[in-house]
Amino acid sequence: MKITDAKVFVGGPGKNYVTLKIMTDQGVYGLGDATLNNRETLPAAYLRDYLIPNLIGMDPRRSEDIWQFFYRGAYFRRGPIAMAAFGAIDMALWDIKGKLANMPVYDLLGGKSREAALVYAHATGADLPDLMDSIARYIEQGYKAVRVQCGIPGMPTASYAVPDETGSTGDYITDFSGIRPKVEIWDTDRYLRFMPAALADIRDRFGPDLKILHDVHHRLLPREAAAFAKAVEPVGLYWLEDPTPGEDQEALRLIRQHATTPIAIGEVFNSIFDCNRLIENELIDFIRIAVTYAGGITHARRIVDLAGLHHVRTGFHGAPSHSPISMAAQHHINAWAPNFGIQEYLVLGTPECDALFPSEHRLEDGLFHVSDAPGLGVDFDEAEAARYAYQPGSHPVVRLEDGTLWNY
Numbered sequence: 001m002k003i004t005d006a007k008v009f010v011g012g013p014g015k016n017y018v019t020l021k022i023m024t025d026q027g028v029y030g031l032g033d034a035t036l037n038n039r040e041t042l043p044a045a046y047l048r049d050y051l052i053p054n055l056i057g058m059d060p061r062r063s064e065d066i067w068q069f070f071y072r073g074a075y076f077r078r079g080p081i082a083m084a085a086f087g088a089i090d091m092a093l094w095d096i097k098g099k100l101a102n103m104p105v106y107d108l109l110g111g112k113s114r115e116a117a118l119v120y121a122h123a124t125g126a127d128l129p130d131l132m133d134s135i136a137r138y139i140e141q142g143y144k145a146v147r148v149q150c151g152i153p154g155m156p157t158a159s160y161a162v163p164d165e166t167g168s169t170g171d172y173i174t175d176f177s178g179i180r181p182k183v184e185i186w187d188t189d190r191y192l193r194f195m196p197a198a199l200a201d202i203r204d205r206f207g208p209d210l211k212i213l214h215d216v217h218h219r220l221l222p223r224e225a226a227a228f229a230k231a232v233e234p235v236g237l238y239w240l241e242d243p244t245p246g247e248d249q250e251a252l253r254l255i256r257q258h259a260t261t262p263i264a265i266g267e268v269f270n271s272i273f274d275c276n277r278l279i280e281n282e283l284i285d286f287i288r289i290a291v292t293y294a295g296g297i298t299h300a301r302r303i304v305d306l307a308g309l310h311h312v313r314t315g316f317h318g319a320p321s322h323s324p325i326s327m328a329a330q331h332h333i334n335a336w337a338p339n340f341g342i343q344e345y346l347v348l349g350t351p352e353c354d355a356l357f358p359s360e361h362r363l364e365d366g367l368f369h370v371s372d373a374p375g376l377g378v379d380f381d382e383a384e385a386a387r388y389a390y391q392p393g394s395h396p397v398v399r400l401e402d403g404t405l406w407n408y
């Protein structure tokens with residue numbers, strides 16, 4: 001069996017999804033997602049210029065050898081662009097494998113360990129009452145877990161994942177007005193004075209059963225993060241995410257020494273070598289990698305297995321930048337992984353998105369039910385894809401009030 005061709009599409013409804021389609025001489029095709037948010041053209045170019053010409057003629061069933069060939073063959077290892085491109089190929093090869101076997105990918109991994117998987121939604125508010133309304137709406141829809149992000153009184157601009165004003169909605173990650181980033185201003189003192197009490201109010205209002213998550217988005221220094229994690233202990237968070245930037249892994253030890261609040265990190269990691277020490281030293285509770293830029297199912301599975309040895313559960317990244325293809329790949333791992341924790345979930349299911357990526361996957365009552373269709377269980381409509389083109393966009397950058405550049 002041979003790979004005969006592969007194509008890359010960039011575009012989608014409100015997002016630059018990077019979709020890979022691998023064709024074979026047996027008529028079976030596989031789909032992968034290489035979307036690297038706000039840098040989408042780069043994995044697309046790597047695929048088109050180097051990986052696809054090498055892929056043609058290979059046996060698609062040999063997904064392990066193909067992964068090793070590209071990873072080791074690159075010589076310059078790791079990095080999100082390369083790992084996203086390898087990840088898309090890998091997902092597509094598992095999709096093909098499942099279609100050949102007439103089995104959903106979760107069965108190839110070892111079968112279902114649960115009937116459905118817990119997900120969390122993103123609640124956000126310009127201020128605390130606005131956030132409370134947003135949380136209440138998700139609870140009404142059946143969600144059992146909600147990430148809560150709130151505007152901070154006196155903060156010069158809206159901060160990560162909160163609207164500028166009450167009731168406004170929109171894409172808080174990507175600004176599509178061009179590739180020059182807009183600037184957010186951050187003030188740690190105001191955040192630290194406000195947020196612990198806001199989280200306590202949320203717990204009081206919604207009671208003990210709601211799973212509450214909060215994303216600091218890399219903004220604190222290690223000592224500040226340790227103090228914050230300790231201050232919010234009585235709230236009983238499900239997790240505190242990215243309290244400090246991922247590069248300084250010793251910072252996680254300081255947080256651990258001071259607080260029992262569960263820590264989630266890893267959405268910017270792309271290799272097992274970014275997190276093996278954190279996992280082995282049991283400095284985190286949830287690993288946040290994504291199959292997209294952590295090298296596909298083949299590599300993500302290795303991280304999940306290592307995590308399982310150390311009581312670290314999965315909490316895969318699921319920002320709206322992931323297409324339904326990589327989300328499906330994650331849902332198959334979630335159905336199988338013995339150490340599954342939770343899945344970040346944003347409703348992609350607009351009519352436009354469903355038309356582009358038809359599938360039988362479904363969310364019901366805050367739980368995700370993975371489709372039993374062979375492979376990943378998502379299709380890609382090329383006629384629909386022709387409606388979209390790449391639109392340049394960017395993440396904001398963050399500065400302190402005196403102009404110092406900070407962490408987005």
Ligand code: CS2
Binds near residue numbers: 217317319
């Ligand atoms: C995030 C992301 O979902 C999350 O937890 O931190 O929204 C992140 O900001 C984006 O994926 C960046 O592209």
Ligand code: MG
Binds near residue numbers: 215217241242267
């Ligand atoms: Mg995050």
